[in-house]
Amino acid sequence: xxxxxxxxxxxxxxxxxxxxxxxxxxxxxxxxxxxxxxxxxxxxxxxxxxxxxxxxxxxxxxxxxxxxxxxxxxxxxxxxxxxxxxxxxxxxxxxxxxxxxxxxxxxxxxxxxxxxxxxxxxxxxxxxxxxxxxxxxxxxxxxxxxxxxxxxxxxxxxxxxxxxxxxxxxxxxxxxxxxxxxxxxxxxxxxxxxxxxxxxxxxxxxxxxxxxxxxxxxxxxxxxxxxxxxxxxxxxxxxxxxxxxxxxxxxxxxxxxxxxxxxxxxxxxxxxxxxxxxxxxxxxxxxxxxxxxxxxxxxxxxxxxxxxxxxxxxxxxxxxxxxxxxxxxxxxxxxxxxxxxxxxxxxxxxxxxxxxxxxxxxxxxxxxxxxxxxxxxxxxxxxxxxxxxxxxxxxxxxxxxxxxxxxxxxxxxx
Numbered sequence: 001x002x003x004x005x006x007x008x009x010x011x012x013x014x015x016x017x018x019x020x021x022x023x024x025x026x027x028x029x030x031x032x033x034x035x036x037x038x039x040x041x042x043x044x045x046x047x048x049x050x051x052x053x054x055x056x057x058x059x060x061x062x063x064x065x066x067x068x069x070x071x072x073x074x075x076x077x078x079x080x081x082x083x084x085x086x087x088x089x090x091x092x093x094x095x096x097x098x099x100x101x102x103x104x105x106x107x108x109x110x111x112x113x114x115x116x117x118x119x120x121x122x123x124x125x126x127x128x129x130x131x132x133x134x135x136x137x138x139x140x141x142x143x144x145x146x147x148x149x150x151x152x153x154x155x156x157x158x159x160x161x162x163x164x165x166x167x168x169x170x171x172x173x174x175x176x177x178x179x180x181x182x183x184x185x186x187x188x189x190x191x192x193x194x195x196x197x198x199x200x201x202x203x204x205x206x207x208x209x210x211x212x213x214x215x216x217x218x219x220x221x222x223x224x225x226x227x228x229x230x231x232x233x234x235x236x237x238x239x240x241x242x243x244x245x246x247x248x249x250x251x252x253x254x255x256x257x258x259x260x261x262x263x264x265x266x267x268x269x270x271x272x273x274x275x276x277x278x279x280x281x282x283x284x285x286x287x288x289x290x291x292x293x294x295x296x297x298x299x300x301x302x303x304x305x306x307x308x309x310x311x312x313x314x315x316x317x318x319x320x321x322x323x324x325x326x327x328x329x330x331x332x333x334x335x336x337x338x339x340x341x342x343x344x345x346x347x348x349x350x351x352x353x354x355x356x357x358x359x360x361x362x363x364x365x366x367x368x369x370x371x372x373x374x375x376x377x378x379x380x381x382x383x384x385x386x387x388x389x390x391x392x393x394x395x396x397x398x399x400x401x402x403x404x405x406x407x408x409x410x411x412x413x414x
Contacts, residue, residue, distance in 0.1 A: 026053035026323040027112065031316025032309075035062040036072045037087030040241075042134060042261050042338035043301070046087070050324030053316075060320055066242060069095075069186065076101040081306040084317040090299045090365040093122070093130055095372050098410075102129055103307040108318045116322070120341050122302055132302035133325035134338040137362060138194060138257050139296060139353030140283035141266060145275070146254040149173055154281070158198070158224055158288040158295060161255055165231040168254055178231040179247050179256035182386075183240040189378035190297075194257070195221035197363055198288040198295025209370045209412040211403045214396035220289055222385055222392045229386050237383055251276050257286070257296070260354035264336045267350055282349070284356035296357055297365040301338075370412045377402040 035050065037043050047062040054060040063083070065071070069092055075082040076096065086096060096102050104127040109116065113131075122130040140161075142154050150168060155161040161178065168177040181187040196203070201217030204210055229236050233247060245262055247253050249272050258266070260282075266272070267280045285294035303321040305314050327343045334340075336348035339355065347355055365371075381399040384390040390398070407413040 026319050028053060028058055028316040028319040029055060030057035031059075031312045032084060033058070033060040033313070033317045033320045034083050035060075035064075035085045035087060035303075035317075035321070036068050036075055036083040037062070037064050038068050038089075039064040039066055040259075040261055041265055042334070043087055045329060045334045045337060046133065046303075046321070046324045048324075049326070049329045050320040053320040053323055058316055058320075066240060072096065073099055073101065076306045076308065079308040080310065080313070081308040084306050084309045084313050085303055085321060086306070087301065087303050088130060089136070089301050090297075090367055091372065091375065093124075093302075093304065094367060094369055096304065097124060097129060098369055098372075101307055103305045103309075103314055104128060105131070105305060105318070108305065108315065112315070112319060113322060117341070120302075122300070130302040130304045131321070131325070132300040132341055134261070134301045134340050135354055135358070136259055136261050136299040136301055136338065137285065137296050137354050137357035138190075138259050139285040139294075139357055140255065141248070141258045141263055141353070142255045142281055142283060143253075143276070143279050144281045145279040146173060146177075154283045155255065155286060156284070158195075158228070158286050161286060162227050162231065165228075165255065169231060174252070174254045176231060176233045176252060177254040178228055179239075179244045179253035179258075180228060180232060180236065181239060181241045181244045181258070182225075182229060182232065182236040183243070184237045184383045185379040186375065187240050187379075188237070188382050189375045191225060191257075192221055192378050192382055193365065193375070194295045194297060195224055195288060197297065198286075198291050198293060199224075200289070200291055200293070203366055203371070203374060204368070209368075209407055211374060211400045211407075213374075214393065214400050218396045219392040222382070222395065224288055225382075226386055237386070248280070249273070249276060260351060260357075261301075261338050263353065264350045282351075282353040284353065284360060285362060294357060294360050294362045296362050298357060298362045299365055300341075370407055370410070373406040373410065373412070374399075374403045377406065 051060040072086040106128050120132045121128045152164045165177040168174045199217040199220045205212050269277045285296040288295045305317050330344050336350040339351050377399045385395040
């Protein structure tokens with residue numbers, strides 16, 4: 001099971017979405033809709049728009065939390081499932097498919113989704129399993145006023161970012177000039193995935209689930225990450241995207257690699273110091289180690305429908321989320337929250353980083369059935385290296401061993 005996607009997918013989807021017909025109503029009058037997903041402005045807007053479908057006989061609820069990946073599987077395994085939909089991303093859908101909790105959407109698309117652009121339909125093993133509604137990536141965010149104090153241009157490489165960070169610290173301008181979502185677990189693993197791709201690494205032996213990260217590219221990726229963390233808040237292993245954004249909004253950070261879906265909040269006057277908001281600028285993703293491929297990954301976010309719900313609830317969920325990601329969602333507030341695959345979307349300056357990511361040919365996150373096992377092993381295994389308790393080669397060897405154990409248990413390896 002492998003869905004191959006590249007930057008052309010996102011660009012084509014954006015173009016196709018521009019010709020779709022706007023919806024005028026939800027079309028559902030009864031049923032139960034309960035959405036679980038991540039908590040950030042774009043997803044909040046989708047859930048709020050979907051909730052407008054609620055009537056006396058149709059309930060629409062949502063649970064948006066940073067812990068969504070810890071609860072979505074359990075919440076969809078019951079019969080009936082607690083959640084009728086999970087809002088997922090490129091990586092998180094795989095675990096749900098592996099556990100057979102998602103309903104193929106082919107029949108619902110045929111009955112109610114003829115106007116959904118085909119490039120938004122995420123097809124795996126010949127079945128439609130999700131509807132993508134936004135593109136996302138991590139890219140540079142920087143304070144132009146702080147860089148101007150030392151006469152520095154925005155970094156194009158991670159090596160330049162480290163040099164600029166050291167200068168900012170040495171001159172007493174910013175104590176911890178670099179930020180990052182380096183929380184041990186999923187976030188830390190994602191940063192390794194970015195850096196390893198930037199160094200030209202391949203995660204598995206071609207055509208197999210045999211892991212292959214204990215190599216020169218893996219060691220280089222870890223060493224670059226460690227150099228970055230030396231310029232971060234000492235509590236970096238506790239900082240997810242929310243905590244990193246809070247550090248930024250407090251004026252404590254000069255540069256970071258951050259999700260495009262988060263940048264609108266960082267650049268908004270509301271909730272920020274004026275000096276921070278007015279000087280926060282987005283940039284293209286950086287390269288590393290002399291490579292040409294950005295050290296980042298392309299993502300889509302989309303919605304699903306649970307398998308273990310009634311046909312009435314499945315139809316209501318499909319129609320509510322179709323409305324939640326329809327052109328009716330777009331307004332002055334939401335336009336800059338994401339790179340939307342929705343008719344009428346016009347990229348805003350805040351979205352420049354994601355658009356640059358696509359233009360630079362960034363690779364998609366590896367959507368393989370066993371990639372989640374490696375991601376977990378990475379998230380559990382990298383911290384000892386960053387804390388100086390293991391060397392790079394031992395760290396990678398231990399991560400590979402943990403992956404192999406998990407892959408054997410799941411039947412991917414013998």
